Structures are given as structure tokens and as C-alpha cells.
Amino acid sequence: MVKRAGGALLQSITIDHASSRTIGIQLTTALRDLILGGGLAAGERLPASRILAKELGIARMTVIGSFEQLTAEGLVESRTGAGTFVSEAVQTDRPATHSLEQARPVQSAPLARLLSAASHHFVHRLPHEPRAFTTAMPAFDAFPMAQWSRIAARHWRSQRHQVLGYPEPHGHRPLRNAIAAHLRANRGITCSADEIFIVSGAQQAFDLIGSTLVDPGDRIWFENPGTIGARNSFLAHGAEIVPVPVDDDGLVVAEGLARSPDFKLAFVTPSHQQPLGSKMSLERRFALLQAATAAGGWVIEDDWDGEFFFHGRPLPTLKGVDAAGRVIYVGTFSKTLFPALRLGFILAPPALVRIFETSLEAFSPGVPTSLQDHVSDFIGEGHFAAHVRRMRKLYAERCEALLEAGARHLTPWLEIVPTNTGLHTVAWLKGGLSGTAVSAAAARRNLTVAAIERFCIEPIAREGLVLGFGGINAAKIEAGAKSLAQTFAELSSA
The missing domain is CATH 3.40.640.10 (Type I PLP-dependent aspartate aminotransferase-like (Major domain))
Known part of the structure; x- marks a missing residue:
């Protein structure tokens, strides 16, 4: 773990000087609650006693006494020359917290009226990873x-x-x-x-x-x-x-x-x-x-x-x-x-x-x-300017690699359209296949294949796919084409 120069910031701790409880008990209780509630992680460094005393406006001996009490409870440990740290044992001994499902209200808060009306038009986001055949993905490897x-x-x-x-x-x-x-x-x-x-x-x-x-x-x-x-x-x-x-x-x-x-x-x-x-x-x-x-x-x-x-x-x-x-x-x-x-x-x-x-x-x-x-x-x-020139050449090569891989492996199912611009091209489906069905099946093979349907407000006459080539090299394009061919074979046999 990276050592923090001054320890954790504990600005949530407040000391009530008018309280009937002593300042030492207030501080010990607040630190204990932070540790057991997850506010301070296992292994996290506490501020030095001098710094914490100054920030809270209390005596340093009061802070030292609280640290000693928490050490006795096994919640913190002192390391000579390094400082005071939350005990690693807290990671396993801390009481379980409620899951998100348990904590979630029965009824979620409503969206604003305009956003609520629009949200049923939204489509889920596809993975934005440099893999076959993610669209709009530049060549990270050539930057x-x-x-x-x-x-x-x-x-x-x-x-x-x-x-x-x-x-x-x-x-x-x-x-x-x-x-x-x-x-x-x-x-x-x-x-x-x-x-x-x-x-x-x-x-x-x-x-x-x-x-x-x-x-x-x-x-x-x-x-x-x-x-x-x-x-x-x-x-x-x-x-x-x-x-x-x-x-x-x-x-x-x-x-x-x-x-x-x-x-x-x-x-x-x-x-x-x-x-x-x-x-x-x-x-x-x-x-x-x-x-x-x-x-x-x-x-x-x-x-x-x-x-x-x-x-x-x-x-x-x-x-x-x-x-x-x-x-x-x-x-x-x-x-x-x-x-x-x-x-x-x-x-x-x-x-x-x-x-x-x-x-x-x-x-x-x-x-x-x-x-x-x-x-x-x-x-x-x-x-x-130099980078754009290099990328034009690289994307032309990767586009050609996609066309060649498609000709070798995907011709029975796809008509890939050549392009001379950008990071992707389209491919029209043959044999009555559904772009949405192909996209879902391809995702199970770790392929990102977008159906043209997801870009449509109203249906168009042909079913097709959008195939990105910009973010992956020729070897990954070849492997992706083979895997997509296996996807098509399974769908066709089904």
C-alpha cells in the first residue's frame, strides 16, 4: 500500500466540549465507528497524534490515550518509526455491511420529466475495448x-x-x-x-x-x-x-x-x-x-x-x-x-x-x-499531422486485412462493404439472419459486433452489422473473423 504522508483526513470527527462524555471517549468512539464502518480501510495510516490533536483542537495526550485503547482492542497497531495503522485483521473481522440490493429503497427516485420520456429510446452501451470488432476505437498500440x-x-x-x-x-x-x-x-x-x-x-x-x-x-x-x-x-x-x-x-x-x-x-x-x-x-x-x-x-x-x-x-x-x-x-x-x-x-x-x-x-x-x-x-x-498521416496508412492496412479475412471466413453469411475512410465498415447479412441475434451470440465469444438496428430510429430494409477494425492489428482481425464464422455456423445450424 502507498504510504500517506500525513495519514487519513478525519474531518468527519467532531468533539462536543459541552458533552457529559469525556473528550477521550468521544474520540475513541468516533475512531472505532470509522474503522468498523469501513471509513478507514485495513492498513490505512492514522494521522500522527500531534497532527490529529491540532486539527481537533484537543490535547495530544488525549489522542495518545485513544490510540492506546484502540490498540488494546486490536483495531489499530503501532509500527515503530512508521506510525499508527488500522489493523489488517479488520478486513476479516469487520461486521458485514448491507448489500446494495438490501439498502436500495423500494421505489427508486423518478427521472426528470424530459429524461424519463426520452429514456425508453436509449440503447445499452456496448463494450468499448480494443477487441474484434469494436467500433470508434483508435489504434492505441500506434499512439x-x-x-x-x-x-x-x-x-x-x-x-x-x-x-x-x-x-x-x-x-x-x-x-x-x-x-x-x-x-x-x-x-x-x-x-x-x-x-x-x-x-x-x-x-x-x-x-x-x-x-x-x-x-x-x-x-x-x-x-x-x-x-x-x-x-x-x-x-x-x-x-x-x-x-x-x-x-x-x-x-x-x-x-x-x-x-x-x-x-x-x-x-x-x-x-x-x-x-x-x-x-x-x-x-x-x-x-x-x-x-x-x-x-x-x-x-x-x-x-x-x-x-x-x-x-x-x-x-x-x-x-x-x-x-x-x-x-x-x-x-x-x-x-x-x-x-x-x-x-x-x-x-x-x-x-x-x-x-x-x-x-x-x-x-x-x-x-x-x-x-x-x-x-x-x-x-x-x-x-x-504526422500522426494522422501514419494512422491513415495503418487504418487502410487494417481495413484491407478485414476485407481479406472476411473473404476467407465470412462470405457465406456477410457481404462486407469496402470503405476508404474511418475506423469501421458495414456488412450486410445474408440468409435472413438477425443483426441483433448475431450481436448477442458474438458477445458470448468476446466479440463486439454492433447491429445496424441499434442505430435506427425506424427500421430500414436490410439487416447488417457494423465492424470496427481501427483498434486491432491484422492478427486479431483474422482471429476475430474465424470466431465470428463459428458464431454464424452455430446460428445457422440452430
Whole structure:
């Protein structure tokens, strides 16, 4: 166990000087209750008698007397030169505590009205582990830890107020500058740092947009199938989700207009549709922008993995062709760097800049400045661009490994669709199999296989699976394909 420099903090102990019980008895009883109730763990160090006496405002000899009494009871033990510790025997002798089931009230507390109404649309979260075939999982094994560690170490040697103080609610200026420069140079987006707001990942961006712009009953065009997290956020804010079909050219704008010509927001993933993988054509992009302008609505562009195109040049972002200022662009570092950062950003159109400034100043605690510093230097020193280039090549290789493994082992059951972008692809099921049934059966083999159905608001014509390849190497892809083939064989025979 790691030794604590000053012992446990015992601020819950209070001494009543007006009580008829002596101070020594009060202290002994309080310490005994903490030990037997689990507040102090077996092996945990108590504060030195001098420190505890000072904190409680009592005599040191009183504390020493309490320690001696607890030692006699076998609850604590003194180690010469080290201090006083909770006895290891407490781990086995402590009275059993009530289980969660026993302690839980008969009736759980109700959710807020809007969240309660939305919750029946939520789906359970699949395991986010680097195994076959988890989606949205970057290549941890290829991340440049040495460069990242060097930058982090340098920043932790900065002045203390820079790394320990409260972060700016709008985001750290150096990172906002770095993101703006990157978007201008690599994504073809004309923007300034003042239009960029740093948030704790894309999910917080969606929640911020929902809380800032959505009133209960507002209609939101949403790709069907589409991104689950964003859908949950808007549902929780009381939005009416309008499912709009997706084809090979992206969101079918004509169908959206037929279902709801008046809409508040439209949510799209035009660079690499989540989950089907199509890219929105220029014609559809212009049609969507025209529809948003006519409705007085806004378009949310989620560019979640658009950096990772393998071949040729990508289409421009929707934000890059938005002359009317209707697009709210959301980016994340969860895929380009790693998800534990919990770091993303919003690029707001000029008309919404002041609105987001107000919302973040009022409600956002900000993102840790140290993390923002790390990322801004990682971008500014050229490591980010080099990493993205390496990952494009690596993901192309892993995608090819999946296609080859699928051809060897999965052809009787799956039609795997080639892709040239991102960390996953889709595979259409053959023979009338259910994607949900395959997903459940695959989970028993320690495979994470997402059914397309889980991304749908309303059913689509075909059953399929979403197969991630970004987070695992070729050998694990091969082994995963073999295991998935065995899953299919068992389902088919059943």
C-alpha cells in the first residue's frame, strides 16, 4: 500500500466540549465507528497524534490515550518509526455491511420529466475495448506515447497557476488558435479562433447545442440510421426526432422536406456517415443548406472521423461550403488522438458565437488547461499531422486485412462493404439472419459486433452489422473473423 504522508483526513470527527462524555471517549468512539464502518480501510495510516490533536483542537495526550485503547482492542497497531495503522485483521473481522440490493429503497427516485420520456429510446452501451470488432476505437498500440509524455512533462513544469488554476470556459486560447489553423489548412474551413469553443468531447458539444438551441417539441432532422449519443442528447432536451433516410449520397433531403419542412436542427455526418459509411454528395450538401436557410434552422456537422480518408482527396466539409452561416461544426480528438482525453470542439457560425459564449460562461467548468496545452503543442510542433498521416496508412492496412479475412471466413453469411475512410465498415447479412441475434451470440465469444438496428430510429430494409477494425492489428482481425464464422455456423445450424 502507498504510504500517506500525513495519514487519513478525519474531518468527519467532531468533539462536543459541552458533552457529559469525556473528550477521550468521544474520540475513541468516533475512531472505532470509522474503522468498523469501513471509513478507514485495513492498513490505512492514522494521522500522527500531534497532527490529529491540532486539527481537533484537543490535547495530544488525549489522542495518545485513544490510540492506546484502540490498540488494546486490536483495531489499530503501532509500527515503530512508521506510525499508527488500522489493523489488517479488520478486513476479516469487520461486521458485514448491507448489500446494495438490501439498502436500495423500494421505489427508486423518478427521472426528470424530459429524461424519463426520452429514456425508453436509449440503447445499452456496448463494450468499448480494443477487441474484434469494436467500433470508434483508435489504434492505441500506434499512439506516439514518447512524444506525448515529453510534452506533458514540460507543461507540468510550467508556472503553477497555469496548470492548477481554473480553466477558461471558452477554451484555452493557444488550442483554439491551433485548431483554427488546422481547420483552415487541412479541412478547407475559413474560421477564426474566436468561433471555436473547447468542450469535453463531442457528446458535451451535442448536449450544449441541445440546451442552448432546443426547446421541447422542436423538430430535428436526424439520419436514420444515425449517431446514438447525439440522438440521446436531443431526446433528453425534449426534441421531436424526425428520422430521415440515408442512401449512397447521404441524407435524403427531399424526404426530410416531405416529413418536416420546418425544422430547428438537422444532424448529419457528411464526411463518413455513421454507421453506413456513405459520403454526402455536393448536390445533397447544397440542398441541405438551402433547406436550412429556408426553415431558419441550423445544421450540425459531426466530423467524427473524417480525418482518416485512405485514398484520393476527401470532399470538402459541409462547413467549408456554407456561405449562409447555418452550419455548427463539431470535432473531436477521441479518434484522432485517444478517447480518454475527453476533448472536442464546436466551430460556431458567426450568429451563434455570442450565444455559446454566454452558455459556456454560465454553465461550463471548462476543460483542464493542462490537457489543452498538451494538444495545442502536439498540433503546433507537427506531431498531430504526422500522426494522422501514419494512422491513415495503418487504418487502410487494417481495413484491407478485414476485407481479406472476411473473404476467407465470412462470405457465406456477410457481404462486407469496402470503405476508404474511418475506423469501421458495414456488412450486410445474408440468409435472413438477425443483426441483433448475431450481436448477442458474438458477445458470448468476446466479440463486439454492433447491429445496424441499434442505430435506427425506424427500421430500414436490410439487416447488417457494423465492424470496427481501427483498434486491432491484422492478427486479431483474422482471429476475430474465424470466431465470428463459428458464431454464424452455430446460428445457422440452430
